[in-house]
Amino acid sequence: MRKVLVGVKRVVDYAVRVRVSADKSGVELANTKMSMNPFCEIAVEEAIRLKEKGAAEEVVAVSIGPKQAQETLRSALAMGCDRAIHVQTDIRSDQGLNPLAIAQLLEKVVEKESPDLVIVGKQSIDGDHATTAPMLAELLGWSQATFAARLDVAADGASAEVERETDAGTEVVKLPLPAVISADLRLNTPRYPKLPNIMKAKKKPLEALEAADLGVDLAPTLVVTGVAPPPDRAAGVTVESVDDLVDKLKNEAAVI
Amino acid sequence: MMHSTRTAIARQGRLALRSRRTLSASAVLSDDDHASGGLCFALTDDQKAFQEVARSYARDVIAPAAAELDRTMAFPEEIFAEMWEMGLVNAHIPEAYGGPGLHAVDGCVIQEELAWGCSGVSTAIEANTLAQMPVILAGTEAQKKKYLGRMTEAPLKCAYGVSEAGAGSDVAAIQTKAAKQGDAWVLNGSKMWITNGGVAKTSGEGGWYFVLAVTDADASVGRKMTGFIVDADSPGITVGDKLINMGQRCSDTRPLFFEDVVVPAENVLGQEGAGFKIAMGAFDNTRPPVAAGAVGVARRATDEALAYAKERKTMGKPIAEHQALSFMLADMATGIEAARLLVHKSAAIIDTGASNTMFASMAKVFAAEHCAKVVNDAVQIFGGAGFNTEYPVEKLMRDAKIYQLYEGTSQIQKLIISRHVLGMETLDP
Numbered sequence: 130m131r132k133v134l135v136g137v138k139r140v141v142d143y144a145v146r147v148r149v150s151a152d153k154s155g156v157e158l159a160n161t162k163m164s165m166n167p168f169c170e171i172a173v174e175e176a177i178r179l180k181e182k183g184a185a186e187e188v189v190a191v192s193i194g195p196k197q198a199q200e201t202l203r204s205a206l207a208m209g210c211d212r213a214i215h216v217q218t219d220i221r222s223d224q225g226l227n228p229l230a231i232a233q234l235l236e237k238v239v240e241k242e243s244p245d246l247v248i249v250g251k252q253s254i255d256g257d258h259a260t261t262a263p264m265l266a267e268l269l270g271w272s273q274a275t276f277a278a279r280l281d282v283a284a285d286g287a288s289a290e291v292e293r294e295t296d297a298g299t300e301v302v303k304l305p306l307p308a309v310i311s312a313d314l315r316l317n318t319p320r321y322p323k324l325p326n327i328m329k330a331k332k333k334p335l336e337a338l339e340a341a342d343l344g345v346d347l348a349p350t351l352v353v354t355g356v357a358p359p360p361d362r363a364a365g366v367t368v369e370s371v372d373d374l375v376d377k378l379k380n381e382a383a384v385i
Numbered sequence: 386m387m388h389s390t391r392t393a394i395a396r397q398g399r400l401a402l403r404s405r406r407t408l409s410a411s412a413v414l415s416d417d418d419h420a421s422g423g424l425c426f427a428l429t430d431d432q433k434a435f436q437e438v439a440r441s442y443a444r445d446v447i448a449p450a451a452a453e454l455d456r457t458m459a460f461p462e463e464i465f466a467e468m469w470e471m472g473l474v475n476a477h478i479p480e481a482y483g484g485p486g487l488h489a490v491d492g493c494v495i496q497e498e499l500a501w502g503c504s505g506v507s508t509a510i511e512a513n514t515l516a517q518m519p520v521i522l523a524g525t526e527a528q529k530k531k532y533l534g535r536m537t538e539a540p541l542k543c544a545y546g547v548s549e550a551g552a553g554s555d556v557a558a559i560q561t562k563a564a565k566q567g568d569a570w571v572l573n574g575s576k577m578w579i580t581n582g583g584v585a586k587t588s589g590e591g592g593w594y595f596v597l598a599v600t601d602a603d604a605s606v607g608r609k610m611t612g613f614i615v616d617a618d619s620p621g622i623t624v625g626d627k628l629i630n631m632g633q634r635c636s637d638t639r640p641l642f643f644e645d646v647v648v649p650a651e652n653v654l655g656q657e658g659a660g661f662k663i664a665m666g667a668f669d670n671t672r673p674p675v676a677a678g679a680v681g682v683a684r685r686a687t688d689e690a691l692a693y694a695k696e697r698k699t700m701g702k703p704i705a706e707h708q709a710l711s712f713m714l715a716d717m718a719t720g721i722e723a724a725r726l727l728v729h730k731s732a733a734i735i736d737t738g739a740s741n742t743m744f745a746s747m748a749k750v751f752a753a754e755h756c757a758k759v760v761n762d763a764v765q766i767f768g769g770a771g772f773n774t775e776y777p778v779e780k781l782m783r784d785a786k787i788y789q790l791y792e793g794t795s796q797i798q799k800l801i802i803s804r805h806v807l808g809m810e811t812l813d814p
Contacts, residue, residue, distance in 0.1 A: 200430070207434060321442055324472030324485045327434045 130185045130286045130306065133176045134244035135210065136235060137169040137192045138222065139201040140255045149356050155224055156255070156356060165201045168250025170208075172312040174319040175280060176248050177209040184282045185246070187211050191238050193231055194222045199335060206330035207322035213333065214238060218340035223255035224353045232264035233345040239269060244307065245286065251276050251311040262311035272304035275311040282306070432494050435487075439473060439498035447502030454505060454635035455780050458627070460584055461506050461635050469540035473499070474510050475533075477521060477670070482529055483537035489670060489732035493677035497725070500681030501688075504784045505635040507678050509542075512580040512636070514674070515792075516543035516595045518667035519612055523655040532614055535591045542588055544581040546596040546615075546641055547664050553578070554797050556597070556661065557606040561643060563598035563613065570613065570653070572598055572621075572646040578791075582639030583624045585617045592617040594641070597660050610660035614652045621646035632783030672745040672792055673732040676752035679788040680724045683756040686763035686781045687717045694766055704766070713762045720755040727751050743805040750798035753788035760785040 141147055141156065142164040150157045165173075179185040190205035192198040193216040202213035216234055220226045239247060252259035259275070266273030274280075274291035278299060281290045290303050294313045322330075340347060368374045378385045428436065447464060454461055468474050476492055478484025487495075492514070499507035513536070520532055535541060552558040561574025576582070576596070585592035593616050600611040615622070625640030655663050691714060694705035704710050731744035760782040764771035771778045789795045806812070 203430070203434070204437075321438050321471050322434070323470065324435060324438070324476065324487070327438065328431055328485065330434075331431070 130179070130245035130282065132187045132189060132242060132244040133179055133185045133246045133248060134239065134242055135169075135172050135176045135188060135190050135205065136247070136249035136261070137173060137190050137201055137205050138166045138250070138253045139163050139192065139194050139198045140166045140223065140253050143167055143254055149358050153355050153357060155221065155353060158221075158223075163197065163201075165204050166250050166253045166255075168252060168254075168312055168314070170250075170319040171314070171316050172248040172250050173205050173208050173210060174317045175277075175310075175312055176246075177320075178317065179246075179280075179282060180209070184286070189214060189242060189244065191216065191235065193218060193226065193234055193340060195219050198222075199337075202335060203330045204322065206333045206335070207327040208320060209326065211333065213335040214242075215335060215337045216340050216343070217337055218347065220340075220347060223253075225349055226347065227349045227351050228256065228258045228260040229264055229350065230345060230347050231261050232268055234340055234343055235261070235265050236268045237343045237345065239265075246282070246289070246306060247271075247309045248280075249309070249311050251313050259311070262309050266309035269307075269309070272306075272308040273310070274302050274304055274308065276313040277310050278313050278315040280310060280316065428490075428494060432491055435491055436494045436498060438471065439495045440501070442468070442471070442473070443498050443502030447499065447506050451503035451506070452774075452777070452780065454503060455632075458629070458634040460588075460637045461503075461509060462588065464506055465509060465542075466540045468499075468510060474540065475513055475517065475536045477514055478517060478533045478536060479521070479529075482533040484533065488736045489673055490729060490736055492674045493728050493732045496674040496677040497681040497684070497728075500678035501685045503635070504678055504682050505633040507681065508580060508633050508636045509584075511671070511674060511678065512545065513543055515667065515671045516545040516581070516585075516593075518670050519545075519595050519654055519663045520614065522666055522670075523612070523659070523663045524614075527651070528614060528654070532593055539589055539591065541591045542581045542584040543593050543595070543617075544579050544585045545667070546576040546579050546582070546594045548576060548578045550575070550577040550640075554794055556664065557609075559597060559599060559610065561596070561598045562602075563600050563611060563648070565600075566647075568650050570598075570600075570611075570648045570650065572596065572613070572615065572643040572648060574598065574643050576641040576643075578628065578638055579641050580636055580638050580791075582641050583627060583637045586622065586624055590618065594622075595654070595664075596643070597664050600657055600660075604658065607661055608658040610664075611657050612654035612660035612663045613648050614654060615643075615646065615648055619646050619648070631786055632780070633787055668793060669735055669740070669742050669745050672749045673728050673735070673741075675788070675792040676724070676728045676731070676745075676748040679749075679752035679756040679785070680721060680728060682781055682785050682788070683717070683721050683724070683752070683759040686756075686760045686778055686785075687714065687721060689777050689781070690714065690717070690763040690766040693770075697768075710766055713766060717759045717762060720759065724748070724752040724755050743802055746793070746798040746801040749788075749792060750795045750802070753785075753795055756785045756788055 142162040145162055148157045176188045180188050188210045189212045190202055190210040191214040192202050199215050202215055206213055249262050262275055263273055274293055276294040277291045278294050279292035288303060288305050289308060292299050292301050472485050473495060475484055476487040480486040496507055496511060517533060520528060547556060549559050563570040563572050585594060593614055596613045596615045597610050599609055601609050621644045623642040628638040630638060694710055695703050697704050727748040731741045731748040734741035734744055763778045764782050767776055767778050770776045
């Protein structure tokens, strides 16, 4: 394959205990640690491995977001991507920018770059929609394989075999390239960037585009009307007997 | 490559309850770095990236392994090799010899994060840098190519061999002798407390020692000693048993014995008689990162105590809400900030090429002494549980002590600082 395009998203760091903002309009982002979405890291790692195996010549990372998204792109470059594209927008990427708009923006980037393969994370840990990959594939008219746990690209670069995670186990699909793949947890373990590569990342090309210039309607069709933390966990109850337990499970918890 | 445990599920499970409000400068400072008017306390983008990588690795790999490493006292070979792959080891070797050529501030940022994970591990890495520093500062092109170049080809270890059983603070009293014999020198004597002393010899071919020896017993202190690079596989070197210490137990500390060890003339560092100056000059570069390690340990102890204090309840409320403890935590945090500022300043000064000796000593003594207080308070906050090996703070307390001792005892630091201060008219900055 000549080129692999990888989507990466800047999200609240997975280890942060998120708080709801005072006006309950969203998660509090001020002074909060942000990092690359964990599934995007896995996507980048897979793309780099394809290049290292000789299955791809170039890996391009793309991110849609505010100017700080360039930090996330630098991390992708430090892991081994060759080039980066920043689609600049200040619309909140955790809720203001809808998956459809993201997919349409990525479609524009695909038209510009003509990659042979697009790999993205299965979902972002802020939106958790898991819809960008399928939507992008549909917009492009390409095949798709989501929740990838294993990816093998054929030697001739014309097809790929993907083992997908399903609720019942896994299934193996074969699809022609170009295609859209979304990375699941078990696809790989992402590398830590090496120090020399962190320093080299600064010198790699990073192109900035304006989302508003790409001819995509960015207005949200899904609007978040309110965000609230989960209710405080109620105290447990000790029961005296198995009959008691069954009764509570049936009549109170309504799970049996 | 070693399989690390970085799966998102494992991380979520283990860390789900940990709040991550941090004190980090990058979270608090505005984007305009010069809003503070001239001084810049923000790290560069590269330094932030180094910090991020070191922090992730410390959190995901080093910290989970620390208790076991402490218990078994085994040298962290796999972790060392993985960090070597990542470029976190030998970070100050110049690019000309295959290294990343990092500066002192970069090293301090990285050391603080690694020490947060486990100071036994961070010391094993820093020991390489300490041994390399005399070569980086005073080596010839040929010596640098040979002895620094090889460190970036394989995860080798080297060690700084100066201290002896009878000479720690009093370096001038070392007894190891080097006698000229034809075109070479012959070393006889012994060294003590040598970090990486065993692994420099046993873990891979090519390890070496920086050894300070007396070459002219009648000369003055500044001229009687010479620094040598000694290949670890030289005949006549015996490595003693691993020293069982209070803390940093996975670090490999040994006595070394030299019996008629032949060292070629081309392995003299600088020139004959320059050893003392070279050995001491290294410290201006290595005291800041060692002090950074003390900051890392203090920070870890404070993190642990903070988390515990928010959860543990006495008298109807989390113990963090009792002022006696919240004031302790305030003092712990304040000292960590102050120590880090001193560490960074001392490192920044030497990065400009200026002399930083007094500041390096200030950073070392302040960070070490504060760390000792912090870990003691951390155990106190944990109460009886703090004394127990199931909880993380007793190890930190054992690990912290050495910061007041190695790399120059706190008393030696005060000697250095007082000499500088007494030479001043006023303290006008």
